Amino acid sequence: DAGVTQSPTHLIKTRGQHVTLRCSPISGHKSVSWYQQVLGQGPQFIFQYYEKEERGRGNFPDRFSARQFPNYSSELNVNALLLGDSALYLCASTPQGGLSVEQYFGPGTRLTVT
Amino acid sequence: KNEVEQSPQNLTAQEGEFITINCSYSVGISALHWLQQHPGGGIVSLFMLSSGKKKHGRLIATINIQEKHSSLHITASHPRDSAVYICAVKASGSRLTFGEGTQLTVNP
Numbered sequence: 001d002a003g004v005t006q007s008p009t010h011l012i013k014t015r016g017q018h019v020t021l022r023c024s025p026i027s028g029h030k031s032v033s034w035y036q037q038v039l040g041q042g043p044q045f046i047f048q049y050y051e052k053e054e055r056g057r058g059n060f061p062d063r064f065s066a067r068q069f070p071n072y073s074s075e076l077n078v079n080a081l082l083l084g085d086s087a088l089y090l091c092a093s094t095p096q097g098g099l100s101v102e103q104y105f106g107p108g109t110r111l112t113v114t
Numbered sequence: 115k116n117e118v119e120q121s122p123q124n125l126t127a128q129e130g131e132f133i134t135i136n137c138s139y140s141v142g143i144s145a146l147h148w149l150q151q152h153p154g155g156g157i158v159s160l161f162m163l164s165s166g167k168k169k170h171g172r173l174i175a176t177i178n179i180q181e182k183h184s185s186l187h188i189t190a191s192h193p194r195d196s197a198v199y200i201c202a203v204k205a206s207g208s209r210l211t212f213g214e215g216t217q218l219t220v221n222p
Contacts, residue, residue, distance in 0.1 A: 033210075037155070042118075042200055042212030056209050088155045103147065103210070105157035 002027070004093050004106035012112045013081050021076045021109045025093030031055070032074040033103070034066060035090040043090055049074055078111075086113045117141055120201050120213035127220050133188040135216045137201030140182065144204050148175050148186050151198040151215065160186070160199075191220045 005024045013019050025032050031050040035043035045058040049068035063079045088110050092103040119138045127133055148160040161168050161175040168175050177184040188195055201213040
């Protein structure tokens, strides 16, 4: 079975632009979480979605938004990109909404903002 | 002070050595995860613990809820174990809080 997939793998954008990152969870998983990992640091929680509803939001500005589709795939959108948004964006899926279960991570999308 | 603290930040070992990575946290938790991240970014979940001890191959994870402390041990370390090891906790709500990671390098 395919694991969590993310696209694109790498992306270069300029300041002020908008970006959309995509995540497909493991088949049968209904929850998707997004994390931002700046170089040299641990990941930071951005959003969790379960059954197409937002279940949690981290301390990120409103420039960050996400949604989950009926097939449980998810998009993370970032508007008005800043240099500090350069990071690895990780998606993780779980079968259900709680986080006291194993999380399965995708390979990440590396975003560079110039 | 971060809610999740790992030590050491960097660790270099010789092949075959026994390795310990520590994680301390400051909040009540319902679960603790140990994750492995290889260069390039992919993260693999190694363990999820809420009490006691788990073992998988050469990896052992322990947790002491009263002391708010967990350890990840690697026996008979190998160069392929070289990676960043990250501790993450679920306290409340729907988020994981991560430590900054421990960079492990195992030399042949």
